[in-house]
Amino acid sequence: MELEICLLPGDGIGPEVVREGVKVLKAVAQKFGHTLKLEEAFIGGAAIDKYGEPLPAETLKKCKECKAILLGAVGGPKWDNNPPELRPEKGLLAIRKELGLFANLRPVKLIPQLQESSVLRKDIVEKGIDLLVVRELTGGIYFGTPKGIFEEQGQLVGINTMRYTEAEVERIVRLAFELALKRKKKLTSVDKANVLEVSRLWRQVVEKVKVDYPEVEVEHLYVDNAAMQLVSRPYSFDVLVTGNLFGDILSDEAGVITGSLGTLPSASLGKEFGLYEPIHGSAPDIAGQDMANPIATIMSVAMLLEYSFNLSEEAGAIYRAVEQTLGFGYRTKDILRPGLKKVSCSQMGDFIAMQV
Numbered sequence: 001m002e003l004e005i006c007l008l009p010g011d012g013i014g015p016e017v018v019r020e021g022v023k024v025l026k027a028v029a030q031k032f033g034h035t036l037k038l039e040e041a042f043i044g045g046a047a048i049d050k051y052g053e054p055l056p057a058e059t060l061k062k063c064k065e066c067k068a069i070l071l072g073a074v075g076g077p078k079w080d081n082n083p084p085e086l087r088p089e090k091g092l093l094a095i096r097k098e099l100g101l102f103a104n105l106r107p108v109k110l111i112p113q114l115q116e117s118s119v120l121r122k123d124i125v126e127k128g129i130d131l132l133v134v135r136e137l138t139g140g141i142y143f144g145t146p147k148g149i150f151e152e153q154g155q156l157v158g159i160n161t162m163r164y165t166e167a168e169v170e171r172i173v174r175l176a177f178e179l180a181l182k183r184k185k186k187l188t189s190v191d192k193a194n195v196l197e198v199s200r201l202w203r204q205v206v207e208k209v210k211v212d213y214p215e216v217e218v219e220h221l222y223v224d225n226a227a228m229q230l231v232s233r234p235y236s237f238d239v240l241v242t243g244n245l246f247g248d249i250l251s252d253e254a255g256v257i258t259g260s261l262g263t264l265p266s267a268s269l270g271k272e273f274g275l276y277e278p279i280h281g282s283a284p285d286i287a288g289q290d291m292a293n294p295i296a297t298i299m300s301v302a303m304l305l306e307y308s309f310n311l312s313e314e315a316g317a318i319y320r321a322v323e324q325t326l327g328f329g330y331r332t333k334d335i336l337r338p339g340l341k342k343v344s345c346s347q348m349g350d351f352i353a354m355q356v
């Protein structure tokens with residue numbers, strides 16, 4: 001199979017971790033007999049420096065020519081004082097919108113070899129954590145209007161609008177049901193229906209769609225309760241579906257349950273395209289030192305193969321290679337524990353590629 005993928009390394013440690021992701025991708029392609037057609041383009045600060053904008057037209061064009069995109073990270077102190085339109089993060093929001101990436105998937109799975117990295121008590125972690133947060137990504141309060149800071153009766157007022165149409169909710173909820181069907185068949189929908197009308201509509205749509213998925217067990221949780229339950233009984237969740245704002249917060253909370261930022265992948269899916277990236281940022285404090293953990297990006301490559309190309313076996317080979325490498329005791333600095341072997345970013349990539 002020919003795999004056309006656009007690489008967007010971005011800023012900071014982005015290029016370092018994407019390089020390792022590609023190393024593993026090439027190993028998988030060779031083992032399973034696929035050909036790779038890789039494009040590369042600029043995004044974020046790197047694009048601002050070269051083209052004067054965070055998402056240049058050329059980048060968007062290259063992305064649209066591929067089905068899947070692998071992104072590193074964007075941002076850094078160099079651009080922190082830029083005006084809003086010229087900030088690296090604007091490139092990320094724009095690409096999600098342009099490619100119609102309405103669903104953000106964050107698997108939160110405890111890698112047995114990294115159990116000691118979890119912030120939770122051992123007796124909770126030992127029950128096993130394997131959940132998937134599905135966050136709506138192109139609607140809700142981050143995009144609703146009116147928004148802005150206005151003057152009203154002599155004082156400033158800040159306004160954002162949480163707005164969802166029935167169709168937007170149905171689209172993400174159906175995807176979550178489909179994903180639950182392929183997993184443990186349990187769906188938790190998170191809202192704030194006791195206070196917000198927009199959440200009451202959300203819940204209504206979940207109840208409507210549920211009729212089409214009788215095999216899936218459905219639970220509704222208010223977001224404040226969900227935040228508590230995630231840390232007290234993470235083992236009882238399967239798929240969690242929620243809106244943009246709640247998903248932003250809960251997916252970070254769920255992420256630290258299993259360990260380092262450096263090990264958490266993500267996928268953003270739309271009808272036509274998939275964009276895959278580690279959940280961490282550009283880590284300017286360690287950039288250029290070959291010490292970043294590339295596992296989150298390497299697992300994002302696994303998600304890319306699974307979701308954009310339906311290559312589950314190939315994805316499985318990557319997950320196993322990661323576990324084996326960790327099983328040998330190799331650790332980048334962020335997950336290093338006494339008695340284990342410290343390796344650089346590129347060495348970690350080499351070891352994982354060798355195990356594929």
Ligand code: NAD
Nearest residue numbers: 073074075076261262280281282283284285286292293334
């Ligand atoms: P960050 O995720 O970049 O870093 C937080 C901490 O985690 C740092 O100490 C960093 O060294 C460490 N870390 C992150 N990834 C790591 C890895 N792979 N291996 C080892 N250690 C790792 O978050 P931040 O410091 O808040 O933000 C830095 C920049 O990244 C900012 O400009 C921010 O806007 C941007 N950012 C971008 C994204 C993205 O591109 N999706 C996400 C978050 C932050």
